[in-house]
Amino acid sequence: MAARLRGRPAHAPGPTYLSYTPNGKKLITVGVNGALRVFQHGSDNEPAIIDVLTDGHTAVASTNDFIVVGAEDGSVTKYSLLTNSMEEILVRCSLPVRDVSLSKDGEWVAVASDELEVKVVNTRDMTRIMHLRDQSRPVKHVSFDVSGSTLAVSCTDGIVYMYSLSSEQPQLIKRVDGLIKTLETDVEASAKVAWHPDGRAFAAPTATRARSDWQRQKAFSGGHRADISAAAWSPNGALLATAGVDKSLCIWETRSQRLLKSYDDVQNAILAIDWHPTDNVCSYTNNNGELFIREDFVPGEHAKHLRIALQPAPMNNDPLSEISGNARKQVGNGDKPNGVRRSAEDQYLDDLLGPDAMSEDEMDFIEDDDGAGYAEETNHVGKRTAVANGGRPAKRHAPFATWNPQVHEAFQPGSTPWRGDRRYLCLNMTGFVWTVNQDTHHTVTVEFHDRQEHRDFHFTDPYKYDKASLNEKGTLFSCRPSSQTQQRAVLYYRPHETWTTRTDWRTQLPAGEEVTSMSLSESCIVATTSKGYVRIYSLFGLPLKVYRQKSMPAVTCASWRDYVITVGNGSVGGDGTTRMLYTIDNIRRDELCQSEDVVALGEDTELRSVFFSDKGDPCIYDTEGVLLILLHWRTPGQAKWVPLLDTKTMDRLASGRKDETYWPVAVANNKFHCIILKGSDVYPHFPRPLLVDFDFKIPVSSFPAGAADDEDRDAAQQKNLEEQYVRASLQHSLASDLVDNTNATSAQKAEVPVMEREVDKALLQLLAAECREGEERGMKALEIAALMRDRTGKMLEAAGKIAARFQRDILGEKITQLAERRLVGLVDEEDM
């Protein structure tokens, strides 16, 4: 991770601040020089630059459409992100601006300057200004809560003023004294209040307080040795990132106030931190004009914290949308050493209320009471300030996420998301399709592995195709409907070879319908749509069938010859996520092979890809790195998922030095073909990486391959043979399934006896190993002999020979008996 860390010189050396737009697409930085930079998320391109008249910028806040920037010359200016240009100067102060904060709806911006009053300006109508004049000294920070109805003003006199803005006339509802340190307006340390995304708590440099009664709730302590310079809750509130002027950077778990990780590679004091609203990315700027975009900010083992839904007050995640205004919170001063200890009352309360009570449950309770929707948790301070605040105006907002089942997103197997201006639309064993975003249009390139058979082609794509599917016969594209051009979703098929002049065709989907995934096989085209339909076309564009999927919304689909597998979201499981269900359909015979069966995925694992092997068996690959194949799927109700390979147990990872994952491409030639992804990459990128293949290894046992001594090696060998047996049996049943259920070719038919022999060979070797061990293992040896598939008796004969070679006479006799019984037709099924 550290290797990926690179500072991006964003501005001239000096204090620099940043803000993510609520939709996470852009990141804006401001610094001392007269330019703003707009970074596109996930792109390494040079950021867009907005040249401005002001310099010495001290604060930035953003919505999806515009940003508000404060500068030392006292101006607060609004810039449009759509045109990357200045719109208007919202307000002008006589003294330098220190902080700006936008309410979540982007309606109001609060401006803190060295003047005594805080101005709250309407962003659309700059003549509408509210003045907050209760503080006695200049204000260092301002921070809107999630609802936008409460503004926390961190004053240099060490008091946090809470204003309610819900009425026309702003009202001071609370003075929180003793929470923050007394700081000058221009020091690096911060006293900014960071509202928890659920709105019931906030963190301040010295403490977190429950908002309802303004008492300090929990302290995040022990991580910093100096004043805190910035802090931010993760979008869901489960994590808190803080930075100190001692160049430390810490991640805390909200629920337990535990320090999860401390980064020590920070070079300069961090002045502003912001989490990306959705990804595991956190960015920060320092006082040297640099921006750091930290991917995989939360270490892998804790990354799950980021994925959970918005958590109740103290610590849960909240939706990204909430962060726009107040997600980025700066923690002010460093924590005070004494701030760490919890008071006896706190503990007593904890005991009464249970582990999370203070922070979460209590807050819920409180919130109901006051309706103001703000319970702050104070993180670091040791004292509680118990001041009942006067009437809280404020309609309460409902900051908690309502329970929402998590639905699996639709995806197109073999495609990758945009990275920079490129993405793969399809990457498989035939070739790959990639597209380049040229703003007004895309350019699509199709390349083949086999350059003799097909010729690569390239075209300009005004439709901006976002999905593609490629096989030996042709390429299928689809694009989204566009509201601007009134264009509908289109399927476009382009065959590679034709004997008439031109057979490529386009077909439009009905208005409002969008392709969520699609696939191309040798005989048909399948598309699942946002309306829940499965649409099947012939290769020449003739619609063959339309039916509604039983489990919706659709996740993905794949096809092989006449078989179509569609995966959709089914009922909701215990963990709040839907179970994925699949259906396999033979469209020519109009038969359901499997109907609404479960895609067997473990807890917390996601489907990464669905595809058919080269022999036509459905395979899935999950985020845990396990490749599974569907066995007996041609008989309804008989299907089961069998693991073929657990990439985490592969020998190449045994040393623990390699940090890599695999991106599935295909199962072919009895091998798993994939692309190796280094580090934390999730998708392959350009230049096109090489395909790598791995042999199957069914996770029968985990035995280290490089065992040192002989005994271990023997045991490893034994395990190896066992795995070989299980794998050969699996392949045998796959092959015999194929032959039994289809008009198999002679080659396929010949494969069944070959696989049978493989099974028996593995058994013979196991038998030899047992014989070598000694006479006392005879029973097991006989069991192994009884498992032989061969009905001609030759294998049992060979088994008898092995027994004789090791002079296991009794075993030999029993094997001979077994062979005789089989020969005369006394089938030993009941024996087994």
Place this chain on the structure above:
Amino acid sequence: MALPLPPGLTPSEVGFLCEMEHVTVIPRQTLDGLELLGGPTGALKPPFPTPLPLWLALLLKKQRRANITPPPWLSVDALTQILDFETDERTAELFSPSPNLPPATTTAPLEGDPYLAHDSLELSAPFLKDAATARAQADALPYHWLEIGHLLITHAPDDFEDLDAVRKLLRDLREVRMSKLRKGFEVLDAGGGVKMNGVGGMEIAEVRGFVGGVVDGLRKLNRSREESRKERETEERENGFGSSSYRDDEDEDML
């Protein structure tokens, strides 16, 4: 009539021999299997990687019909690791070990080392399989490392991820190992020896002329002394002082 060439293999001959090694090829077009003198090759079917003899792979590469996957030991990571081993103080005396021998193919059901059995045919370098394919061991240099590395870098430069780094590392490795070999020359004597475990074919070919010459020259210089010693020994033996010089004899026989 004697050939004008010095005894042993010349570097170009070693280079020729190494072209029999198999490398992994990613074909760019289909080709049926070929029945070659060295054995049949697998059918090429893009994009499945297939092992092919190096000479054929280079031929296909030149015609842009295939890409060659460099063996794992020819990656920057692996070469750096090997170079670290070579330059580490603790292992300064040693050459990095050659790849592990494959497990014995001859099954010896009873006790005894299969390598010593009379009917066993166990291969060792340079006849090991998969020394330069994608399945090769990543942390060891095979016998033909220098030749294969050179050929791949020259003829398939676009198949390397970081060509310059690989080239530089190969050169470093070569120099480190040659200097080790040269250090061994200092102890060359009529009775001296240099341990050459893990040394590659090209390296042997390179030093053969010099070492052979030196040892021969020393032998010639020492001939008179040796002859006199032999005479003395014969005398001693005749006089009944039997086995005292057994070890000396053995040492001399070594060269």
